Amino acid sequence: MLAELVQHIVNGLIVGGGYALMGIGLTLIFGIMRVVNFAHGEFFMMGAFFLFTLFSLWGVNFFLASVLSVIGVGLVGAVVERVILRRLRLQPIEIPMLATVALSVIIQNAAILLWDPSPKTIRHVFSPLPLTLGPIHVVSIRIFAGLVAVALILGSHLLIQKTRIGRAMRATFQDTDMARLTGVDVDKVYMFTFAFGAALAGASGALLGAVFWVYPAMGDLAALKSFAVVIMGGLGNFLGAIVGGLLLGVSESLGAGYISSGYKDAIGFVLIILLLLWRPQGLFGKKVIHR
């Protein structure tokens, strides 16, 4: 009984780490740029496909391929921001949102054309046999994914808190105009934020793609989940995204394990609706006075 519970929780934490990465990227993009990025799932997918292409098709070393994939997705994000989102900055919020929707359609279908729609497995370097901790089984690739997720989350935190660009990001988050006035290059901050958010999504995709598998539509569900995470944690809240991601992973696992796996995907959204009824600003969001 307890073993089952712990196994469910462990399962949930690892997947939750992936959700958290997605959520951090999305919440940063919204918090700093005020853009709801509907193409986030496609960055996730790109990370997986880049890894697949580099490692499985071209034989590049697994770890190098992972790093390159993440950087690659970040570059794509930078280009998207520069070419598309920048000119839409002054429009009402639904315009850039719909631009990202269009982008997600384009990217997903381009992926179908470039690689075919059949799912692909990434035959990673880790052993498929599980490590056992008593009755708890965890397979190495998932441990790897979990550790990398933790490392990236910590790294993001350090980047935002300790580096110059991080300071610039925080300034822009608090008050864009003031940041501009104090000499922050807001254009650069925006581009970096979007690229960074995309890269985190790509990392999540590469990790989860290696654990599960890779196919063009894989970003759809991931995107919905990351929205749930971000709402739970509060739009723009870094810590909230982490907590939300882990919470979602674990509650999905427990829900599927003990209640019903058919409604598993609904758990996240039901939680959100309940949460928002109680605290409209999310778990950690700031309360804004609305009348």
Next chain:
Amino acid sequence: MRSRAVWSAVLAGVVLALPFLGVDDYYLHLLIMAGLFFLLAAGMNLLLTAGQLNLGHTAFFGIGAYASALLSLHFSLSPLWTLPTAAAFTGFVGYLLGRLTLKLRGAYFVLVTVGFAEVIRLVATNWMDLTQGPMGLAGVPPFNLGTERWTLVSKRDYYYLMAVTAGGTLFLTSRLLGSRVGRALAAIQSNESLAESSGISAYTHTMLAMVVSCTLAGAAGGFYAHYITFLSPELFGFQNTVTMAVMVVAGGQGMVLGPAVGSLVFTFVPELLRMATFYRMLLYGVILLLVVMYMPRGLVFYLKALLRGRAGAPVSSEDAGAGFAPEALVHGDSAALAVRGVTVRFGGLAAVDDLSLGLGRGEILALIGPNGAGKSTAFNVITGFQAADAGRVEFDGADITGLPPYRIAERGLVRMFQRTSVFPEAPALANVLTACHRLARTRLWELIFLTHAYREEERRHRERALGLLHFVGLGRKVGEAAKNLSCGEQRLLGLAIALAPDPSVLLLDEPAAGLNAVETGELMHLIETIRGRGLSVLLVEHDMKLVMGLCDRVVVLNYGVRIAEGTPAEIQRHPEVVRAYLGSGEILADA
């Protein structure tokens, strides 16, 4: 007006004649599907006018479809009854969701609606007993007009049914958007605080838009169910919502014809792109991206501009005759305002500490003090934008503490804001006309059916708006977009907006900020005239020339506490006041 009626008649004629002009069943089917999407897009557009993007709209489509199908299957009722019932039910579900979520704004609302649709989709997929789940609901009875004998069979029958439904929807939405409801919705998106201050309840109007929108979606769903006769949970997929959103935005949000054009274009484009089967979706995404990037106002907007040869909405600078006395538009009931012991704390700090003041009938009272003294906070409490931790506000003897801003405005207490005092995108006339909202007496149904009483009311309000613009001196700028006016002109417009709801007490928040000496003088003259007509005025100001020259009494705040009260002359000499201002750079003008 005449040409619009002619065009409508021509269009209606073409629509009705299409099946006889050799248009085959396939195109009729596409037109029917376009009509369905039009109902959906029109509803979405209505809500978007108020600034709320509902990306879960397809859930209501599906709810309406399943409701009508299940009712007609299980109770053997004719779709003629189940369709409207399902539509009403869907509207009710929309009401419930609205209650839960309309207090959220912007991105939160969008994401919650997305989540809602997902939950409904999963319920529909898993609640096998009700919906048959993924197996789908087959054998839904086709539409009939009451009995089986009158079953609609041919494509043409359904086409006409859709034409009637779409026509009705177009009528309803054009009536709503073209009336004060539409103005109110646009105002809410444009400047919600100002809308509330003018007596427009944001919640009521967005809820109205939500319910209408969901009812339309439910009707569309019911139509779909009895036309296609097969339902499955894919109806709840996000893909549908994306399509609707594209239609609304690419068609032209906030415009009546936007969803119509959008639904036609984006039903036919994917069909035409069937030729390029493997590239179709990719092409679709590219087209969408281009439209969003280069035509964000939507096709209808740019087509209208093309036809008129200018970009932007037409601007007619009416110089309405000054054949009526604008002063007659302004008359006060001489109400009094009393603030008793109001305290507001932010954390441990008291922004306003046990403040009491009284505004007498026909009085001009100024509230002054150094920056951060709590003047704006006091204003916010009086007008309902901030809750007080202690104390009361009384207006004309009645306790208005804690009432929402629009209710306070309804009673005749209106505020003019400091910086954001206009609706930037709309022309000046529309700005003031919107603010006449509180004066409307006609009901919703009169608005929809364009009764004589309603048209009279609109005419009166329009004249009132014109008159007020003349009164403040903007007679030449009635057609100019508010954002294009100069700072001083915008201030005058803000004053006209504040006067529109026929207030008895006016609260002015730093009306002279940013004005030069001449403009300030004009403003002082206007305020004096207003007071002469019976209104009481409470203002916050830093411009001492205006304060000393205009006000009957002055109340001085410092650190949230009232430190002095009296005539301007008394205040100038008050030692506490002088001390409070020393070093802050304020100069007390000579009276």
Next chain:
Amino acid sequence: MKISKVITLIVLAAFAGVLAAGALQAQTKEPIKVGMIQPLSGPIAAAGSYITNGAKIAVERINAKGGVLGRPLELIIEDNKSDPAETRNAAEKLIVRDKVPVIIGAWGSSMTLAMMPLAAQHGIPLVVETSSSGKITDPKTPGQKVVSRISPTSELEAVGAGALIPTLGMKKIGYLAVNTDWGRGAVAAFGEAFKKNGATVEAVEYVGQADTDFYAQLTKFKAAGVDSVVITDDAPKAAKMLQQMKELGLNVKVLVTGGSAWPDSIVQLAGAKAAEGAMFINFFNPYDAAMAGDPEASRAYVEDWKKKGLPWIGVVEGMRGFDAVYVVAKAIEAAKEPTAPKIMAALKTLEARGLYGLNKFDQNGQSYCNIIVTQVKDGKYSVVAMTPSSKLWEMSAAK
């Protein structure tokens, strides 16, 4: 702004261009048109592409031999985007615009069900190649009268595999099924078969079509102490489930139903270690042409598939499209006229040997095919047992 005017004009010109292209294409020529609706985009696009490729191989073979009634066959393929509403749109277009006399499709049961009433309204025969829901050949379902289905229902699968269940040693079963008409129908049908043969289904868990993580469900199975797992899902998901079973230490017998997953695809997707011992219910054996109803066609099909370099794992799916085209071609030959009513009549009395087995249709339009139980043995394809379609026809005649 000027640029937006330019863009507007470009967009309008593009429409005009596409319209014109469409007009040019719509000129009718000699060939006999056959409509085909498959999911070519969306989550199941892979399956759709396999079936379409199989169909194309059949068309090429037929046309190389002179076509049907002296005319070449032309496949008009429409993408239903894995969606029932789109399927109906596609069917509308094929029937009204392209005027096809017969349609093959539409992969998923709910997709097929969506177009059946429309097809019945126009009197267009439907040849169903993959869908497995019993509803499709149920007389109470609207549109059933125009259906001729060559793929088996889950009930048929269960009957065909039923006798083998005791020999497999499955007593306490955990069932993982995809949450669609297919999965649910299979659970019902196989549940019956298991009960009859003395096994109990301890737990049934449904998974979403896009799910990738089955730890929760498998952990539940483990806790319930099952000795076997039955899976109704496509090959990639089944492979993932097998892998995750190994990862969680759930080393039990596995049976995968449905015909799409087979030893070679699972070995490739999950790796030989995870796949070892897993059993599958298939309808086609690409290694032994003799098992098929038409060995020569089976050989030729597999050769062509290899020659075209198509993914080997899809060869057991592609045969569905291949067989469907052949059934249509033979019906048209028998009808002597490529019109819908004649083809419909011809299908009712058709007897055609194909890759599925003996393709003919009972009073509900259902055919009975070969049921083959295969297994991964020593990392390779092997056959456990087979119930030939002729036997199933006998059994149904006896009833």
